[in-house]
Amino acid sequence: MQEAIFSWERREERARQEGFQQIIQEIAKKMLAKGMEIGTICDLTGLTLDQVEQLRNGMDWNHRILKAFSSIRSLNCSSLAASRKEVCENAHHFAEI
Numbered sequence: 001m002q003e004a005i006f007s008w009e010r011r012e013e014r015a016r017q018e019g020f021q022q023i024i025q026e027i028a029k030k031m032l033a034k035g036m037e038i039g040t041i042c043d044l045t046g047l048t049l050d051q052v053e054q055l056r057n058g059m060d061w062n063h064r065i066l067k068a069f070s071s072i073r074s075l076n077c078s079s080l081a082a083s084r085k086e087v088c089e090n091a092h093h094f095a096e097i
Helices: 002-033 038-045 049-074 077-096
Strands: none
Touching: 002 038, 002 049, 038 049
16 A cells, blocks of 8 residues: 555656656747847756757748748639649740750
8 A cells, every 4th residue: 555655646746747858948949039048048947958959940941831831721723723833834834955
């Protein structure tokens, strides 16, 4: 019975630590978004340089994906059709050369 209680307490403590780490990472992401220097973020959060750089790289990747999706969403069918026609015409032109 004591082993089960001890095991439960360990799992609970691990879950608390993981939650705490997630909060720290979210704070670090907000600091990055505000333009704070990586060294300062490391000092204030206790994260390593590698951890902060990984967070920054992940944010950059997410930003690029969101930007690409918003660009695609802004296209309408007529501009897609015009682009497709232009590509076909260019391909036909190069085939003649």
